[in-house]
Amino acid sequence: MKRTTIKDVARELNVSISSVSRAFNDKYDIRKETRELILRTAEEMGYIPNPIAKKLGQSKTFNVGVVVPEFVNEFYAEVIIAIQEVFLSKGYQVLVMQSDENPDLELKNVKTLIHNMVDGLIIAPTTESNNMDYYLKQVKNDYPIVFMSRVEQSVPASKVLFNNQKWSFFATEHLISQGYKKIYHLAGHKNLCVSNERIKGFRKALNKHKIAKENYKIIETGLLAKEGIEVIEDLIYQHDLPDAFYCENDLVAMGAIKKLKDNGYRVPEDIAVIGFTETRMAELVTPQLSSVKQPTFEMGKSAAKLLIKQIENDSFEQETIVLNGELNIRKSSIRSEK
């Protein structure tokens, strides 16, 4: 299975390599009939210009890389779809790699992509690992990188963020406004900056409404339903249940709801639950789950547009886009008479 090359086509027609090249690139002078003859013959011979050879002499590859921590959850999957949409329309190819929440694999992915000469990268880092040093070195070298989602505002690079603190504040305040007095936050991971931002928002709302220390708790839980289940299990065992749970994400919230229901607690009549990073499931479960919707499509599109700007213009004005969300209040957090 040998690939037909430009030479084969040239030899077949007794023309020079450059004529074939010109026929394909349609830029330089070439007679119409010649071009058509060449294109026709090339088609018949199954000739496809070798993009690797093409790229060799050029600085751009028209490939961009996207590195995400995972795409088992809808969030990043949707973001990626939006990114792809923008880039495909501009003639770029999008190469996706996932890091499995592992900083080492993440660095490996990023290096693989850079070494393969993608024109730029969109990175959603797993955690604030020391990979940042490497990334920032690249950024300082004018390598086009846009950070997404899980990045601190202080990082000197283009980035697209969701204002976790703000929306965490709103979610918490919503619970307070419903009259829930004792609120536990099932938080994500300590080294995850979005988790920390959400904790800050949680605290801010508590402070504003003067919730006493004994009436809230922040429990490091994780990102999986299983972890939500386990934490609730513990709390039930310790007879330490609040009026409401504010959870790191919908999966944890659903795990929590399940365990509560299994133990005879009614949601929201006995205990309210609210999630974060809304999933499609929020509307389907019983009770319907309140959650904060993050704009996945806008995030992907913004990141892609920022990257294209960086790739195509030489002026490298760092830009930070902070996106707004939506607090979707559903049954799981609406106070009713007991």
Add this chain to the structure above:
Amino acid sequence: MKRTTIKDVARELNVSISSVSRAFNDKYDIRKETRELILRTAEEMGYIPNPIAKKLGQSKTFNVGVVVPEFVNEFYAEVIIAIQEVFLSKGYQVLVMQSDENPDLELKNVKTLIHNMVDGLIIAPTTESNNMDYYLKQVKNDYPIVFMSRVEQSVPASKVLFNNQKWSFFATEHLISQGYKKIYHLAGHKNLCVSNERIKGFRKALNKHKIAKENYKIIETGLLAKEGIEVIEDLIYQHDLPDAFYCENDLVAMGAIKKLKDNGYRVPEDIAVIGFTETRMAELVTPQLSSVKQPTFEMGKSAAKLLIKQIENDSFEQETIVLNGELNIRKSSIRSEK
């Protein structure tokens, strides 16, 4: 930001280009000290061998492509993770593209990847579109392709399948064995071969247990929760409800359950529901959803291994792997006293 090339390193040290190349490739005789000196200097100069140039002279790229119809659902996301795992361990890079359930985009993706000289492809086709002609042409040309999931057994290429018919049969038979007399199948799409296989399995079980024509229906529904909701809405309007629903997937099942519950029907007491292609949510919803679990990890691993075999050996023995599933019976389909 100009890339340092092999020439720069060679000039810096007053050695020849080939020495630098040999130092990096560590195949030919080169003095230990020279190699170390070169490697050290290269490292300092930030030299990275240009993989594009490297690939030019070689037939292999150590890239493979994966094209899936979508990865918003967990199914393909999990499959991809498994594929990546196998390939990463063998030194290959995995490029993922998604087709948004669109055959034209799928063909575009496949061509993009082939033109970019991936060493092989794993394709999960969206539908049985005429793209198959193109793919089979490539297969006949000894281009390594492995099909996955949504492919007919008759296709003459390596493939990894799930025995939809068999497990559809089991799911249906389970409902029958629970004593449900009237069973409606909310099917996927007519042009989706997995949907058709499942319909066949459904029919087989009905035949075996002699279910009369008036006691079943096959309703083309789709793949989304919304579509499940709409169909139930119609059926309620028409006062045409069965004892049990067997659904194309968990999402449709959950949509159906939601609508049923909203209208005062109890699941499973009044109407039973069973899903397919189990998701993580199956265990979290109320009632817990019965479903058929497909072995995503095995599917990914098998496909990856088949492809590697094809890429690395010249002998192109087509192979078909048919995977087994698991019928997980949960509350939503267990008959109880009314």
Add this chain to the structure above:
DNA sequence: GATTTCATTGCATTCGTTTGAATGGATTTA
């Protein structure tokens, strides 16, 4: 009929790397 003009085509170099063959110098052998 000689010269200019123009469109078309071909030649040769370039991109960054690998690699078979050749070189040159040191060491061993006859």
Add this chain to the structure above:
DNA sequence: TAAATCCATTCAAACGAATGCAATGAAATC
């Protein structure tokens, strides 16, 4: 001491395509 052997290194030709410049040849101009 000359020849053979060896090693480390260098030379030069690929790989496939793009492209500036030169060459061709026919038509247009003088």
